[in-house]
Amino acid sequence: MSEQAGEPEGTPAEKRPVRVYLVDDHSMFRAGVRAELDTLTDAIEVVGEAGTVGEAVAGIGHLRPDVVLLDVHMPDGGGAEVLRQSRKPHPEVVFLALSVSDAAEDVIAVIRAGARGYVTKTISSQELVTAVLRVSEGDAVFSPRLAGFVLDAFADRPGAAPINDPELDLLTPRERDVLRLLARGYAYKEIASELFISVKTVETHVSSVLRKTQLSNRYELSRWASDRRLV
Amino acid sequence: MSSPSASQSTAVAEPAAPRLRRRRQGRAIAGVAGGLADHVGVPVLYVRVAFAVLSALGGAGAMAYGLLWIFAAQASTDDPAPEVSARERQQAFGLIALGAGLTIGAGTLSGTVNGWFAGSIGVTLVGAALVWREADQSQRRRVKGALLGGGGRSALVRVLSGGALVVTGIVMVLISSMGLDQVQFTLLAVVAALVGVAMLTVPWWLRMVRDLGDERRARIRTEERAEIAAHLHDSVLQTLALIQKQADAPREVLRLARGQERQLRSWLYGPAGYGGVGGAAGGSLAEALARASGEVEDTFAIKVQHVVVGDCELDAKLTAVVMAAREAMVNAAKHAGVAEVSVYAEVEPETVTVFVRDRGKGFDPEEVPEDRHGLADSIRGRMERNGGEIKLRTAPGDGTEVQLHMPRAKVAA
Secondary structure: OOOOOOOOOOOOOOOOOEEEEEEOOOHHHHHHHHHHHHHHOOOEEEEEEEOOHHHHHHHHHHHOOOEEEEEOOOOOOHHHHHHHHHHOOOOOOEEEEEEOOOOHHHHHHHHHOOOOEEEEOOOOHHHHHHHHHHHHOOOOEEOHHHHHHHHHHOOOOOOOOOOOOHHHHOOOHHHHHHHHHHHOOOOHHHHHHHHOOOHHHHHHHHHHHHHHHHHOOOHHHHHHHHHOOOO | OOOOOOOOOOOOOOOOOOOOOEOOOOOOOOOHHHHHHHHHOOOHHHHHHHHHHHHOOOOHHHHHHHHHHHHOOEOOOOOOOOOOOHHHHHHHHHHHHHHHHHHHHHHHHOOOOOHHHHHHHHHHHHHHHHHHHHHHHHOOOOOOOOOOOOOHHHHHHHHHHHHHHHHHHHHHHHHHOOOOOHHHHHHHHHHHHHHHHHHHHHHHHHHHHHHHHHHHHHHHHHHHHHHHHHHHHHHHHHHHHHHHHOOOOHHHHHHHHHHHHHHHHHHHHOOOOOOOOOOOOOOEHHHHHHHHHHHHHHHHOOEEEEEEEOOOEOOHHHHHHHHHHHHHHHHHHHHHOOOEEEEEEEEOOOEEEEEEEEOOOOOOHHHOOOOOOHHHHHHHHHHHHOOOEEEEEEOOOOOEEEEEEEEOHHHHO
16 A cells, blocks of 8 residues: 555454554654554554564564564664564564665665565554555555655666566566556555556555565665665 | 794684684784685685695795785784684694795795895794784784884894894895995895885884774764764754744644655755765756655645656756646645645656646636636646646546656657
8 A cells, every 4th residue: 555545444354453563663653653553443453562673573473463563773783684583483474664764775675675565654644554454464565655666676777787587577567557556646446446457456466566576686676775784 | 934822713704894804813923824714714724725835836825925914904802712722723833834945945946046045035034024923912002103012021022033033134135145346235235224124114004004094984983973963953953943832833843844854864865965975966857856846845734755766867848847747736735635745757768757646626627717827837838838748637526637748858859
């Protein structure tokens, strides 16, 4: 779901609330998010929080939350380090990065470390709820900014590095269309009607783009990721 | 070439630093072999054997060792120092003897130098090695100008004997060339003396250079910190103060916070800001659009989410696009009744496309009064005069999207 395209789709059918774990080194921010999520919806339950990488890794292992809201910039390696240490032992836990940074290096690095989405901290509470619910169902969450970065990284430029693996290093025209609309601030539903496809298909395209963003060896992606020394 | 020293340690790979550092612990001469072994990740024995064997090639091994000694800095004192076996140390000294022997032997056998000459060079080198080694010890003790670096009486003895060996070696060279005439001999003596002084003082020169580097780095850090502090003071702290004063005017607070956030962001991550390379050309499309979005955000207290894919130099046509886009944002801010506007620009090889979109009221294009010029003149007129086109998608209650297409100058011409 796009950052501002907050469509409170909710999940009335959901029986059990989504269990969320907060990781951020600012306790004030954690308290704010917790309060927002608690008051806004019953579909999300904040089960714990951590202020350091070590606490986070231990807490995630212990509580097995459904979704981890992860700050990108923290001492001792930041969100990427939490991802590195927690992804292997707990592949079922889903990570959503939440950061003040809009820099391509940060966004791409944490996505490549395994986050299923990236939203900035200025996101509205309602949009955050939607984003959490969406990643908890296994979808990817692309903010317009992230969509822009990915489009940029996969752009065909004269003199770009040769494509090694077309499967991973190229976007299909359809994926490109979806990304463009995401970058333009369209919600999934709007994208679906714009392209005459179902919301499910939009989700499939976005997930596929996420996979490519994580696995492709395209120069821009690996450079952005390594610029922050996170991957 | 040198005396043994108390030593322990095996491969201690330095974690983060990929630079070659001579080992401080567990060294036989200067820690060059150990450092190299750590650096490339092989047992130190292999490296030592390689040096010894290479010495047979006209002393290449010894030469390489000396150069690495000079140019590689020492590891820091607080590195862990694990055990080294007595056997390993024995091997090391055996290999040193072998290397020295091969260097001199190979030189003598190949006839490039005679035995006497090689011997005197050897004596000189051993003396220099002694002095250098002492300098390594005293490094970081930072006793200014002191040859001994606070090493005590034994250090004094070692340095003096090293110096004496160097002098002896030089004298031996001079004696061997007694047959020369007066002028040549004097010349040789002067050169030899200079070489001796240079050899003995190499460690101190190097240390001076490194200290200078350290000092420069420290100064740069301080300056950097001052710059950050000054910037944060001028911008963030001032804005926070303003926000406190305006606490009962939420709209104003929002505007201030947004404006400040954008400023700080562009300073931290922008091309011309703190994190960027600086001096990026002021006229790119992305920057112009960012500026325009910022102005609209500030003026109308709304959020403009702008995303730009690709970038290019701004020319007259593209300036018109940016102006038209700005006008579209202003329209959205004024009339749509929303808190957020999305702007998306894509630079393709042949065209530039900008979308300005809101989820607001929308309107019926047929019913716009004749006297409203914004859309007609500022957007459509501007685009068409410059060879571009505009598409409008809106309906009452359905938001508005203005699409601006402009062919790029070079390709279109």
